[in-house]
Amino acid sequence: MFFIFSFSQKKKKKTKDALAELRSYSYNDGEIKKDFKPIPLQKRIARFPFGKASKIKIISYNLYLKKARAYEPAPPPPKTKLDSVNLEKYYENLKNTEPVELGDVINNTDNEGLQESKMLTLNEISELTHILYNTCNKYYISLISQSGCFFPRNAILFYDENDKVFAYYDICFECEGIESSPKGMLEPIETCEFLYPDLEKFFKSKGLTTQYMPKK
Template sequence: MMSKILIWVFSIFFLCSYGQKKKEKHVDLLADYHSFKEGDLKKGFKPAPLTIRISTFPFNKATKVQIISYNLNLKRSTANSYMPPPPPPKTRADSCKITKYYDSIKKNAKFELREAVESSTFERIQESKTLTLPEISELSDVLYNTCDKYYIRSVSSSGCFFPRNAILFYDEGDKIFAYFEICFECSAIESSPRNILDPFKTCEYIYPDLQKFFKSKGLTTEYVEKK
């Protein structure tokens, strides 16, 4: 009888001790989680390999990837408020002035990538580069692995959006089926189709690396003062 009581008491003591240890471990995990600050590097982070990155849309469908620059001669504050002067009289003698007039309107109007893709008119793209396979690997690494390195609890946007750069994805028919527009001045990315990237992959840390990538390929990413 005494041995049974001892076993019973020992069992209760063991269960209580085990429960206490589990509780302490749970508290430690919470404390550990809250010890990380926004932007801290993740311990044991493993980047997504190239095979995973290129199997993700839109890379998995692309036969060509191109980066471009546009709107380089327009200030963000004035591009949408530009009012052209009245046109010159439409006479044969003024045909040269009329040509210059319409050229001036085109030069000072904001380039809209969506409209260009829909109409297949890309004359106003100022810089472009078709990426090689190693460069595509480099770009996909920036897009899919940069923000995943960090502890991020929220993603914010400045509200402005005046893109000067984009990443274009072409299908087998050499048609653009998807693109990312990028505003480095606002630190913002928009895509077509919408929401291709998870919002947490467009954190603030991606823009310096992405801008560095564009510049390393010879593309301009900022406003260029007119000469």
């Protein structure tokens, strides 16, 4: 009789332990990991492309263009001198509504298409790598979604010792999307929704614009 009681108690304890272990592995998306340990600076800056870069620059472009330009009917034929001026401005604006490609910005030696830029210091690079590599990894995330639109206005450029861009991140904060060249510089989990607010704050803190800005 004593033996049976002892056995049942042991079995009950094992069941409790199993439930406790199961609960320890359950989590909600977006919950911070209890065992999260940030990647140290030395490992962050050793990772490609940071480990190869001689300098790193953040930039803004396409700031005066909307993501999608709504159709606007052309003004009526000019009847006065003012009408002629307005019509000329209308067609001039049409020429300037095509988005600039990042590749063109990089390759233009006269900086055509580049609107804002900031060369990063070592402390700023440390701050940037912390955002890129330690933001999403501290959360439990089971699903990564991305908006269908992609209209980048900002980028991170990586230069080699010959002052040539060998890699970049192209970023759209409005759509929360990031693309890289070469591809795959960030793991999919590292581009979660929590990345963009912190990364956008970083750009803004360095004096760069991240959203559409109408011309004055």
